[in-house]
Amino acid sequence: MRALVQQNGTIAAIATPPGVGGIAVVRISGSGAYSVAEAVFRPKNPNKSLRAASGYTALFGHFVEDGALCDEVVALCFRAPHSYTGEDVVELSCHGGSAVSARLLRACCAAGAAPAGPGEFTKRAFLSGRISLTQAEAVMDLINATSRQAAAAAAAAMEGALYAKIKSVQENLVSLAGHIAAYTDYPEEDVPELSMGALEASLGCAKAALDKLIAGYDAGAVLRRGVDTAIIGSPNVGKSTLLNLLSGFERAIVTPVAGTTRDVVEQEIQLAGVRLLLADTAGIRDTDDLVEAEGIRRSYRHLERAGLVLAVFDGSAPLSPADLSLAEKCAGRPAVAILNKTDLPQQADEESLRPYFSTVVNISAKDAAFLPAVEQAVTDALHLAEADPDAGLLANERQLAAARTAQAALADALEAVNGGYTLDAAGVCVDDALRALYELTGENAGDDVIDEVFSRFCVGK
Template structure:
């Protein structure tokens, strides 16, 4: 549990690239950023930066300036994690990004654990459990449809459907409890037909969600499939037809494609 600490980690994939992003989150995010970032405009101070603003400046490791870039500022609770947060955009490449993280750690931050930012967003009420799971689904989506489904769940569509069924069951339980515990209040009894109708409706809705989940798993995770046949039987042509573009070479010469 690190809710009272400030965490730092590289938020972009490793390797060479134009830009790398180092993310800070926690109560001391601004204080850590102030030690590793020097605004080009000397009149600007990191401590005074408002949320949803950006500053251009240089990154420092102690007294040495080693890169320049942009700092984006977020004030709690208006950030992904619900905490004060700063995103530092430096030039891409492992050496620069790692040095920036090391400078942040030397300034008082601690390394973020796997999924730490989303975990904090969940604990701080910025995401529901289904939305947190959808974040990972969106990151790992292998196609457009899978990404669209994950994005809808991340927006709360799945959570709202589940909450509606939970509310129906909660209301039913409250009515039954009041009818049993407070007979003197003349609470109307639920007729068997009405009770069965409510429970059947909830079950049908949940069965539909389960069915949709199983179907969505195919879009989210994909299907491993092998196309096997005699040479020149049309395997590459079939693959290109299924893919919608020329993925494999098509030639009358046998044995040209084997992948």
């Protein structure tokens, strides 16, 4: 278990983005936070004292430097241990803009604060035991969230949803490990025997919980980061019209002339609650035009690396050999077949596409009424219904690797039980699983892991 760490020194940083804004916030944390703040802040009411202020209170006053009033400031006071970092914290809100906030930060540093490093405030919250490592990582995920679903998943993790799931598995395994150790190490004591059936059931329950978490990682990654999406198809099937429908405005030029789109047109949108970076690609066909041919090569590159493919076909015409070749390239990957132009008599054979796509949808890309159908098709193709952002999801490769290590250790434990090995063999595997889970939550994570996690944070958080 990671021992609680008392941080040394007082740190300060600008906690708001650079540039012009209504306010800027300089955050100060540490045992000397109030001494530093008093050196630069003068309450408007001379009967008020920052040092005597209670936690969760605010004082209005001025930023003072060399005896001169520099700006109006509101000081928000937080007292240890009831603050974000678990330490004494003062947040000074001045008018926005880089000049005033930078001057205020310099004054705080001159008064004894050290400049905070990336993520140092949240790192102190973790080291003081206020939050787990998974909750700390969720803070940055919430800051970087680009969609409603991503924000919901990060907020759930920040509130401890993932930690609670892992903790439940840990408690099960700790109880199991303790029983195994007592039974095998102290045979002379009256320790109840642990039946193989009960052991297998407990191990299976713990492994099933990890299996479910790991299986939901890919869908959860889509919620958090979004997905690169390629709109692919032959010329004049309606790819650019679909892009415009999904974007909600005329993003791409649409004409009846084949080859109008010669390069990739990109647009970021929100669909089904997630971020999609759409790439409208050049129509795939044989051509002697060197510029169009280069656009087609880029279309294939986007197809290969896309996390989601929207393959568009002209439903008003028979499917061509090129259409079927494209369909084959979509097999086994998240892809939606979109039969466009339902406003015209239909001739395409829909059934010939179904072996290659999990979802086939018929639309007219010129009609916004079909947008919900596309949204549902995307939800199905990405299995978004299986990813509940409020349930607690593995958030990154570090967490996934630790969960997989624990999963493998539990699989070994089950194999030992079923293979007739002694209880202590299963106990070793249970201990391995626990070590991996404690690393996941940060309870025994090494300093290099912790430093790597917080190095990705912004300064001020």
